[in-house]
Amino acid sequence: MSLKRILAVSRVSILELFRRRDVYAALILVLVLSIPLSCINFFGVEGIVRYIREISLLLIWVFSIIITITNAARQIPGEIQRRTIYPLLSKPIGRGELVIGKFLGATAASTGALLIFYALFIVLTGIKSQSWISSALLQGIALHVCFVILVNAMTILGSLLLTPSANITCCLLVTVGILIFGAQLPETAAASAAPVNIITWVVNTVIPHFEFFDMRLRIIHNRGTVNIGVFFTVIAYAALYTSVFVSLAVAVFKRKRI
């Protein structure tokens, strides 16, 4: 495996995301929604900031999920559809290198977009509250980046097994579903009778718990940082799932007929 080739492939993915209009459209939408909201007068009281954090962070999460999944979903299928996969694989590059390169590129592109959103968030809330970067926010950003990496890996694996539209739909449903309901699975398992409780427990154990990466409540309500041990545990958790998804993707692509 050559790092140079992997990075060359990833560079193309980054170029693609930033030369298409999607990210800028999302960015503009976030701005157009957040800025007027931050100017609303609530009963003549000034300096209210938590609602801006809530709405801005919600928008950032929504758009980061959309951008990450739609971008990752078209990486390899796009190459196949355009037929650029043939001149690419006819060169001295392995299929594994291609998959890893695409994954890294999609991740770098989505992470770059995410960091731009957060930079805007920091400026917007900083102007309003005179408080710029907190350690909880830094942790939140780090975990959000881990989330993006994990979702990228899952989507790229999905892109090799499903059609692009099916992949996008499934990944969106799974991601949003786990974010909303993932935390309630243990309770559901406990409250159910067999065999539902066993199935729920298995699902609870196997699925990647995306809700681990969502620190919005802590950031919005100034609830402080997460315990450092838990923080690194969640990062390790993301790394484990990512490596599983990417390994599976490499294995599937090596056997895939194109």
Place this chain on the structure above:
Amino acid sequence: MLKRLVTLLLWLTALALGVFLLQTGLIQYQKGGRNIIAVLLGDTRMLLSSKMVVLADEYYHGGVKHQDCEHGLSRHGHQKTLEHTQDEHAHQHTELHSKRNNAETKQTPEKDTSFFIGWVEQINKEIRPSGHKHLHGKRYEKEILPWMWAAVKASPENVLAYQVSSFWLADKLGKTEQALKLLEKGIEHNPDSYKLELSRAQIFFDPLQNYEKTLSAARKALAKWKKKHGGQPEKPRSKSELLDHQHILTLLVESNRRLGELQTARSRAKQALEVHPDNEYFKKIFDNH
């Protein structure tokens, strides 16, 4: 490149203008007296408004959902008795609160959850704030206002939204004028609501200490309360309404007393005891004057 920039700028301007117009209400139109939000949302606006109040409650509790807290705003509304104390980190459970808890808590069978509550829940407990923490101080207490504002806008018929907002403005933030204006608006949309008159009376009483206006507002509240019950105050429909009745009478009696109208205060206290025989305050006024 320049053409694209100009097109982009035009789009941005159009979008910004649209948002600005919405915000200033210039494109609100009247259809049966209702604004555009009411027309679009229909009956779901009450649901939306209630949701906004719940969200405000969560904000008050530092992002923790109401089911973790016994005296959340959305469940009990504005409760300010003369004996209510509030501490940032501890909870004073009045008899009223604990009675309500006992009545409303459902009995659920205990389940063995140890097998299922594992690492997932441990991590989620750490990631999500657990244990509520009240907003304290003007700097933080104002944070619930956007959701209360949204609750009022979403459904002008949500009396609780007006009550809580006005309490918050007057009591927590010292914005009594805004609170009274808001209540007036609420009364406009809900002319039969005695609760809003009661809230007005409370604000006149404390912090404004304007006892004449307190009397005026409290009388209106009483009249509307009686009207609601077909002129039979001795047969209230719920414990909450009984409490409110007690509150109205307390304000009337105490206002009379502070204005020096002791006989009127005593007489009112006597009448109040007919409906609320166990009330220690009315007994004290009746006995001492």
Place this chain on the structure above:
Amino acid sequence: MNAISIKNVNKTYPNGQKALKNFSLEVGEGEIFGFLGPNGAGKTTTIKILLGLLNKDSGTVAIFGKDPLIPKNRKVLGYLPEVADYYEFMKAEELLHYYGVICGLDKQTIRQRIKKVLTQVNLQGTGNKRLKHFSKGMLQRVGIAQALLHDPQVLILDEPTTGLDPLARLQMRDIILQLQTEGKTVFFSSHELSEAETVCDRVGIVKEGSLRWCGPAKEVVGEGNQNLERIFLNIITSEQQILNT
């Protein structure tokens, strides 16, 4: 050593379709070989197996004696696909630079080679243009440029003149002949029999997964002033299998 060696290769797709049946073919170094056949004959399958994009069921394939399934052995290969929508968001130079890095060239070599191949395919001065502004003919030439970039020994061209105007076709032919003078081996599939007739040293005609005829292009024409097209049609429709190598 032969540049391309295919011996007794069989390939059946999962749906049961037999794409190649005991297929054998050899192309010498420096040869221009025309690979002809009707649609569905097995041309694309053969090319994919040559490029290491598809695994065969049995038999051996070698490029200068090495297995093309191993990525590093593909350094000597250059491939022009039949149709490819190259990344429209990229500039021509960026695309070539990308492929150059994939092929393991260093920066300086890439810069030099980009200049050379763009001139070779008559695209000098267009390096900074986005590919989405390129015409079909220009994209085809970019395709040739990327195939030539790393100076490969073997070029596999799939329908190189498809979609080109007559002038561009003439230029393509000149490029192929030029490559031969440089000692490259060119293996191209085409439906343009007249071009195969003009350019190729040898021609192979494949039908239903097996090589029906293979020999020097001039030999196919033979007596009676028959052209390749007539011969091709006769071979394709003939019941008997004539193999002449």
